Amino acid sequence: MSDPLTDSWSGYLRPDGRKGVRNLVLVLYTVECARHVAHAIAAGEEDVHVIGFPGCYDNAYAIRLMLALARHPNVGAVLAVGLGCEYTQPEKLAETVGASGRSAEWFFIQQAGGTKSSVAKGKESVLRLRDRIRRETPRVPMTLADLTVGCECGGSDGTSGLAGNPVVGAFFDLLVDAGGRAVFEETVEMIGLRDALLSRAASSEARQQLAGAYDKAERYCRAVRQWSVSPGNFAGGLTTIEEKSLGAFAKGGTRPIQGVIRVAEAPRGPGLWIMDSVPDDHFMQFGYTNPNDTEGLMDLISSGAQIVLFVTGRGSVIGSPVAPLLKITGNRATYRALAEDMDFDAGRVLEGELTLPQAGRELLELIVRTARGEPSKPEGLGHREYFIMYKHQNTPGLEAGCRA
Template sequence: MNDLPLWSGFQRADGRKGIRNLVLVVYTVECASHVAHAIAQGETDTHVIGFPGCYDNQYAIRLILSLARHPNVGAVLAVGLGCEYTQAEKIAGMTGKSGRPAAWFTIQENGGTRSSIEKGKRIVGDLRRRIERETPRVPMGLADLTVGCECGGSDGTSGLVGNPVVGAFFDRLVDAGGTAIFEEIVEMIGLKEIILDRAATPEAREQLESAYEKAVRYCRQVRQYSVSPGNFAGGLTTIEEKSMGAFAKSGSRPIQGVIKVGQRPPFPGLWIMDSVPDDHFMMFGYTNPNDTEGLMDLISGGSQLVLFVTGRGSVIGSPVSPLIKVTGNSRTFQRMAEDMDFDAGRVLAGELSLEAAADELGKLIAVTASGRPSKPEALGHREYFVMYKHQDTPTIEQGCRL
């Protein structure tokens, strides 16, 4: 895997490197979402994220700031209505401290919809020209990458080959000095001792045990485990069976510790992200986890690229970071070829080994990191979801490196 070619990335002022050079339009309340999307429409490499709530939420703000300061983002425009708690001026100000060009305005103070769209497009154009002119290009390799992974729409092939192929790639990424992040602790119920045995240090073991026990309490309280009718139809029978398959995407290297949403790993290696709401805030803002939310969480941890393993198929994408969709079901790959990037089902068919599949996946990741769009990117999929949630996350200085 170390023989993969280098590619050219984008150097950020905070020392990180990006594989895309995006302008991000951030809206701070649902009332501003139409204007934000209209501003981005037709603009080159311009993506949108936003928070629908009128009242702010520490979890949501932390996630938005992490995305605004992501290594794939070169500049930010924050757009607000003008009367919400989450203030566009503060989002832009905090983003600007990272060395990125950042601008903001409110629709109420700018005359309404049409005038705000026109103003936003002028600003985006100026930001685009600036980052194209000023952003240094630098060599990148696996050691510079942070890759996240989650699975969804799972079937029996996900645990047999889809997730194991990603796990084998994660081993190679970590060995090369890169960083791998996986999540979905609620899909690891029943695996406590297996998870704890992978802890790199006693401190990591304590973090893993605490996160696992919280996930169990959460599932019991909301009376739902992370298994669906589609999983059953795809051949899975129990949460434990699904958990074994989900955990396979972590590979075999030691787990360095647990990070929260909006917090990036403090050093390279394999990390697990805890996105489960904390105990004392379970009932208000009850989270309804979904694949789009999980991908946003992983990107907020600094993942420049994300992998999504799905046996039954999916048509989602992601903003900020390219999404590569992997399936262990060759029939799904053939049926949804326009959406799926990688067919790991060939391992089940005996056409290639698990190790060969991991090498091939690594080459696809390198090509995507070098600038070739993944299928979700090429199709224009930019799904995002930011919800109310509570977590006792680190300070903004620790989590977002302000």
């Protein structure tokens, strides 16, 4: 029998050396006014996904996030569609993506002649791009050491900290031991855990980064008077943000944390990483951190994660573009009620049917099958929710930021 810890499967080689588990064309739109046309271009095409930014006024954070998704290992080619009046420039996006060695095209709706002509032009473009990447993308062997997996949780309840997140933690330990990269975020759900967090640092540099990210998250929550805990969490039995934090942190497993990355940054090496997605206190008095689960998943995918995990005690029906999403619940009742949307029943650990290490191993097998091309539940259902909004994060150092 094959061993998912060491098996290889066929991946898609990108010009920067990273490997994808899907070979997608991504349509980007640069203002809400272009959204309908972008979606009509992609409609009916399995491997053409859409993301976009709604604002007319641009935002450096949102541009970096879109570029990180456009140059993601699962993406082979890009079409950028603008209306023609907005700040964000589709031509510049296409040029920057082109410099990464990918095919990229762009146009303005105002110059293409309206909705029908733009959709026809865009369809022609994505079909041409798709043919090219199907023909030209080199296929290469890929193992867990080539994989980055991101995880966040949402709709947490009393089972999330007991089963859902610990099972992901067990899988993250296996992935890190196999030389892969694991990323989790939600530093606003590490509130109350400063000491526990710092004790996991792999180096004094990592410790400093973790302290900085933690202190900013607590400062942020105090300043905006919002703590990352919601009515659904309370109804599910969680009482305080400190309690929710402990459950959420369990998805980080037990291995040392290598450091902190920011949105649109890839991990700087193998191992376990924390993503800081909290805005910096520059202008707009912070603005808001991730207002929903989907933006958190976008952020994780921007690190280059080819597959993302979502732990939900109470259940959710979201999916994601660019990287397949697997949904895990520690709540058996939720698994039964939402079986058509849930990928993994971690509630079996609470029923005594599986041990935590067995569940971590089973999750690993599911992730490898997904990497080999088996569609996840949200993927099969056509869920491709995305969310990109205004935020300010200080510009990262170029060496840590884009991999051109």
